[in-house]
Amino acid sequence: MIKIGTIGTSKITEDFINSASKNPNLKVVCCYSRDKQKARELINKNKLYAIAVDSFEKLVDEIDAVYIASPNGLHYEQAKYFLQQQKHVLLEKPLTLEYQQACELFEIAAINNVILMEAYKTAHLPQFSNLFKAVNLLNPFMASFNMNQYSSRMVNIKQGIYDSVFDGKLGKGSTYDMLIYPVELAIALFGPIKEVKSMGMKLPNGSGLNDIVLLKHENEILVNITCSKTSVGRIKSEILADHATIVFDNCINLKEIKVIKNKEDEESISYIQNEEQDLFEYEISVFVKMILTNDYKLRDYLLDISCEAVKVLNLVEKNQKEIGEI
Numbered sequence: 001m002i003k004i005g006t007i008g009t010s011k012i013t014e015d016f017i018n019s020a021s022k023n024p025n026l027k028v029v030c031c032y033s034r035d036k037q038k039a040r041e042l043i044n045k046n047k048l049y050a051i052a053v054d055s056f057e058k059l060v061d062e063i064d065a066v067y068i069a070s071p072n073g074l075h076y077e078q079a080k081y082f083l084q085q086q087k088h089v090l091l092e093k094p095l096t097l098e099y100q101q102a103c104e105l106f107e108i109a110a111i112n113n114v115i116l117m118e119a120y121k122t123a124h125l126p127q128f129s130n131l132f133k134a135v136n137l138l139n140p141f142m143a144s145f146n147m148n149q150y151s152s153r154m155v156n157i158k159q160g161i162y163d164s165v166f167d168g169k170l171g172k173g174s175t176y177d178m179l180i181y182p183v184e185l186a187i188a189l190f191g192p193i194k195e196v197k198s199m200g201m202k203l204p205n206g207s208g209l210n211d212i213v214l215l216k217h218e219n220e221i222l223v224n225i226t227c228s229k230t231s232v233g234r235i236k237s238e239i240l241a242d243h244a245t246i247v248f249d250n251c252i253n254l255k256e257i258k259v260i261k262n263k264e265d266e267e268s269i270s271y272i273q274n275e276e277q278d279l280f281e282y283e284i285s286v287f288v289k290m291i292l293t294n295d296y297k298l299r300d301y302l303l304d305i306s307c308e309a310v311k312v313l314n315l316v317e318k319n320q321k322e323i324g325e326i
Contacts (some may be wrong), residue, residue: 002088
């Protein structure tokens with residue numbers, strides 16, 4: 001039995017606890033918050049047999065692994081501490097806000113023979129396997145990913161309140177909170193990226209609101225990404241190949257995937273996601289299995305993708321600061 005603790009008391013931590021309870025090899029035994037009362041409330045609400053703590057020193061003595069769902073800007077220092085204590089770490093996306101920090105965490109995990117995994121749901125879903133197989137079969141040359149969801153925090157933003165995700169240092173807005181999904185999907189499907197072009201709209205504190213990004217992969221595949229936290233998108237995503245087009249809904253959940261042949265008389269292949277699907281359950285299963293089997297090869301493969309994604313987001317941010325040609 002793997003004893004795991006949690007850092008953070010938001011809804012995503014509750015979702016994790018709910019999904020973790022379904023895994024027979026995992027038990028949540030400890031919850032951390034700077035405000036211990038919030039940790040107690042989380043434990044009581046979710047009917048856990050666990051202890052509440054307000055220090056990492058107390059948390060580390062109780063656990064084999066930790067799930068970190070703190071603000072983005074705290075990921076690096078918190079994950080580093082637990083990895084150095086030889087604890088396994090499931091770290092919410094993005095891995096860090098800086099590429100070099102992500103690489104350092106990768107190195108620390110390798111030195112200490114522990115599992116570090118980014119909590120990126122999409123690549124662990126069964127429907128991702130269908131999408132990956134279709135991509136490899138059709139050899140696409142271009143893709144267009146749309147990731148546009150209205151943020152519940154827009155009410156505060158319009159009043160000049162930039163908290164949590166939109167904090168200039170701790171969150172950095174849509175660029176690191178939401179753009180990471182289509183960027184990481186592109187890397188998982190098409191491999192490393194060699195060129196990045198981007199334009200964006202930002203808040204006065206520098207946090208991203210809307211991003212338009214063009215990626216060129218090392219295999220020459222082009223990916224155009226539209227990402228916004230200020231509107232609800234209606235257009236599906238597409239992957240284009242010579243003889244077919246892959247169409248899917250939602251870059252996170254991959255709710256519906258269709259492979260549509262260019263000739264009308266050819267049959268299309270569809271995958272419809274089960275609405276009851278627990279997205280967290282799949283990534284937790286992978287995390288637990290890696291720990292139980294010491295699967296460092298899979299750890300390294302997944303971390304390569306996670307680190308590449310942070311590098312791309314850093315390049316997006318840098319590219320948007322540069323003045324383009326008129």
